[in-house]
Amino acid sequence: MIRAVLRGDVHKQAVSLLTELLSKGLADYVLAYRTRGEGVEACIYRKGDVLDLNVFTPTIPGLPIPTILSWSSTSGLKGVVAAIVKPCMARAIVELAKLQQIDRDKLIIVSVDCIGTIDVENYKDLLEEGFTQTGITEECLNGRLEMREACGLCTDPVPPVFDLHLSPYKGGLYAYAGSKLGNKILEVLKAPREEGDPYVKFKNLISRRQEEKQRYVEEAKFKGFDELQKFFEDCIGCHNCMEVCPLCFCKECFYDSPRYDYVTRRFLSWSPQDGMTPLLQSKLQFHVGRAVHMSTSCVECGLCEQACPKDINLTRLFLLLAEANQELFSYRAGRSVEEEPPLRTFHAEGLSSFEGG
């Protein structure tokens, strides 16, 4: 892989690279997060704007960039967007592109090194306590600050698919080209170029996390339906998990629609007729339904858990489901643009199992 070597301050180099993308007309917009009083917010920059963005922000807020991108295809945002994303979000973008929610041709995926992020709630407090951003990352890595559970089990510090990948090194910033478009951009930027591999410095981290994850998957399995029911005991049905999910793309969720006015109270009218009637939990149906829809494209980002007001350990559920269901189809969400999403691929042969022969 080709990389450009941009010596000097990492942040400044990144900003100047993105500024150049806009000024040279390679991108019409830059979509990234910036730090503001309230915490972190997404921001869209155009040519001429001051790029006060935060390239290596150690958190992901509840409005994920893939979701913003999927809206942009129907809004006034016409043109090429350079999106600065964490690896998990880059994988989500690939998934959404396959589901025709994002126009991959009008997008530059600029991914950044990520060894983990912290809960967005803690972020502001930590800044107030005087932590710097790189400080937060380092403390996470040393185990002195707690990173999000999903991040601790993440095996993608660099995403499998990107156009440009930004990676700090001692003395500057590497910008790797992961596609033809990436190569073209590096050519235009005219920075000194050399061969390099963005994955190599994370080799140990990846293998360690793979082991951890395997162990986790073994241990975290649900023991039967009762445990699942207990798991969702606290759910208040706010559907926040769905709102922040970078992959839930339906305009109107079936479970929010009038079609789903199939509510628990209806069971009450059956009870006098039928005697003992166990009341089905519609919230469990919501979660199981969502899990069925999402598990094969889930990128295990854990944003659902971060958004849950009742702190339900959704990371565990989705990680287990994603691992099991994607393995079932030898599929991995966001691994490649060519891989077909399993539940969307229909084989005529599959029909026979329904017809009974």
Next chain:
Amino acid sequence: MQLVIWRSKIHSPEVEKIIELSGQNVYSCYQCGMCTASCPSTGNMDIPPNMIVRLIQIGMIGKVLDSRSIWVCTSCFTCFAECPKGIDIASLTEALRLYHLRRNIDHLNLSSIPHGELLELPVIAMVGALRKFTA
């Protein structure tokens, strides 16, 4: 010759037992005779394999249980390999043998075989015969 049949004769406890023990559905047999045609032991049998199935179908289990055929079947599974309806007749004859053996009626009496011959037989033959022919 005539045979009077009625429901409880056709489905007598012996018949049900043999069917259960063998795990075979004898009623799927349509008497094509493939088993008999391919069986290497037909020449040594008094009732050919297809007839064994037929007699069980019509409840004549006594005749089958008394037959010589069940003791010359070598469980070679040729009938099973050829049967268009997938009936394992070897399992059926095994069930018929077991009907006797489980009543402690041995078919093989080792003392009737000359000692010299017994000595030269390989273990594999002895164990096989004892398991098939004794209780």
Next chain:
Amino acid sequence: MVYAYYPGCTLKTHAKGFELSAMASLEKLGVKYRELEKWTCCGTVYSLASDDAMRQVAQVRILTRAESAGYRRMLTLCSMCYNTLKRANMLVRSDPERLETINMFMDDEPDYKGSVEVKHLLEVLRDEVTFDKIRSMVSKPLRGLRISAYYGCLLLRPKTVSIDSSINPHVMEDLLSSLGAEPIDSPEKAKCCGAYLTVNRKDLVAGFAYEILSAARRRGAELVVTSCPLCFFNLDRRQEEVSRMYEDYKPIPILYVTQLLALALGIRDVYMFNLHYVDPTSLLKSKGLL
């Protein structure tokens, strides 16, 4: 991967030549195996009764011993061992309830989980070693030797455990061709030899042997090979009876297929031809193989 070698009763006695020649050949061909420790009788015949879990305990005990010793594959030479072990393995793999019952019977052994594959030597030679490799390693081709392969029943039937076509197999012929011999096809090659009837009905068994062997001879075979100690006994030893029944009958030597394999690979002193009733040495000498 190392095979657990399961010998079975007769390989250590009547069929010593089978074992010795097979083991020497496997070593030469680079197949790794170790004899299973504490092996017991396989039961010889697979129980066909639907209610008889007790009679599968022996096979499952052998399998679980292999499993707990860390083996994933088990090698058998005798057709009957192959058949009983393979069928029992298939049964317990497809019927967890039966497996549980059997596991309960075996207090002294760890539970069997079903991870062992049962393979017959011929499968290993065909699929793992490959006949092409064997052909390349032949040092003494069996040129001009006309051989009829006899399969018997239990390598081929029931179809679920068959190592080849259950009506018209050719794996031994293919092996013999790779050794340079001339295989002779016989319609009786998959016919039953009479098996354990040899104990109480040696007249019937002699009848089978006569049909099998004379069909081979009529087609020009000089030698019949087999891979089952019981078939071997019935074809070899019962020729005494055959000669008594048919006056003009001319005996024909019977060999284990591995004895020919070892011969062709140039291995010496593993044959135990003294255990054969019909002595093959003069035939083999006349072909320059001994």
Next chain:
Amino acid sequence: MGYGVFICHCGQNIAGTIDIEKLVRKVSGIRGVTHVEDYIFMCSDPGQERIKKAIKEKNLEGIVVAACSPSLHEETFRKAAESVGLNPYLVEIANIREWSAWPHQAEPEEATMKAFKIIESTVEKLNGDKPLEPLRLEVVRRVMVIGGGIAGIQAALDVAEAGIEVILVERSPSIGGRMAQLSETFPTLDCPQCILTPKMTSVAHHPLVKLLAYSEVEEVSGSAGNFKVKVRRKPTYVDWNKCVGCGLCMEACPVELPSEFEMGLAHRKAIYIQFPQAVPNKAVIDSENCIRMKYGRGCGLCAQKCPANAITFEDNGKAEEYDVGAIIVATGLEVMDKANFAEYGAGELKDVLTGLEFERMLAPSGPTGGKVVRPSDGRVPKEVVFIQCVGSRDPENWNPYCSKICCMYTAKQALLYKHAVPGGQAYIFYIDIRADGKGYEEFIHRAMAEEGVIYLRGRVGRVYQEGDKLRVEGVDTISGLKIVIDADMVVLATAAVPSSGVEELAKKLRIQLGEGGWLKEAHLKLRPLETLTSGVFIAGAAQYPKDITDTVSQASGAAAKAVAFLSKGYVVREPLIAVVNEDICSGCGNCEEACSYQAIKVVDGKANVDESLCEGCGSCTAACPSGAVQLKNYDKRQIIKMVESIVG
């Protein structure tokens, strides 16, 4: 106002199990139901009159007829309702016969409850139904017939005689099919050439028939009344406008190959006319085996000899597109290869033939000129064993079904053998004799009683070579004896199987294959000539093995169906199709992937249904994650309501 429910007794079919009185009482209590009525046969005229009267008098907004399967009488009741002004799509059928009365005969009380639940849920569905108008589409008055055997020829002739254009597509160089290969036909012993050849010629010369020989259907789009079919004309490398069929090229060609038409019993050349009576009588080059074609140079002897200068060696074939209103599939059958049967020598024994091979041997125009001789040594066989049901009625190994034609053709072959070899003996091993046509039983009688064919009831376990004889080991289950015959020749009635390639064709036509790969008819009893894809009909043995009599009758039937279908000038399609709620659709395209009919496409980020293609199968509604696609009158909400009423 309100809904009406009409409960049919179906004679004793329903009333024999279900307590009608109680059911009427319970149904009267369903919310919204204002009229309940029962009658012995609702589908009869007086029954329909009752429905009409009630609709008019009570001003009903919708009705449920509780009777048999909707596939039988839904249409009847819809028409009745329409005649008195009720929208036919507000008529629902509650199937209480097949779903309750029949399967639960032993438990009448539960059956009555179940019938009630079925009716209650159907009323729930009716609640959500909307009045719909059927779709009307113009049709193209042209029929395509696929397959040029006797079925295709007959169908093409009948359609053309009705004044409708026909495109007849045949994949081999000549039409004629299996019938052209036969020796004589049972039970009349007619020579097929004598009765088939005139039909071949007249179909080829009919002004309304366009014959596309050596062509295959490549792609089918569109729907009933408006199909677009892409046909690939395979390259012949011979200019058929010039070729006169003289056959000099065949004489010159040095390459000999086993002839498909002669079932491998004779040779053909690399350039060949399929058989002497071929229509069209034109040569084709088998490019895989032609020396000139293979190496790009050399040979060319045929071109030198050709008096018409017709041989080009250059031809890429071409694709042509035809608009047709209806399609008749007449792809026929094949017989299984004898190599499948290890017990009968797996094709290695030369004197073991299949029925079709023996047929060629018996044919006067065949490779031996009608003489019966052993392929191995040319001797006349004195003992011939015929084995029936080879690969048929054998669910464990091959096909579970009966091939239907073998009993008769085996008897015919045994008889013809006796005629050819007067001193010979024929034996037939059979399991059952199925002689269920006009003159068939008499024919079997003739073979048995008058011509001395020995019938042995049982099968043959093995056939193997013993010296120069074939040893046949079989059984006669009637005497209980194992039978051994040292035969000179063995003829296997190998199972009939669907023609190769029919699977791909069915996919292109979007029609279904049933058990064994035979084309599936819309209804075995009542719609045997139609497929479930409207506008596509079946003729002949493509549906199931048939003899010539049945094939021809069915071909004429299929032709009549196609003509009737097109003569109206338009097709009416059920409006029960998918509809997209554009406000919710996010354009993910899952529906597009799921649709087997290419009827739904994402256009500008929204799914869009092509009404002429949608079959209303509902795959898209299942695939849609947000529920934006729904079937008209089968809305998810209606279905949930139905489920609720059943479980509640």
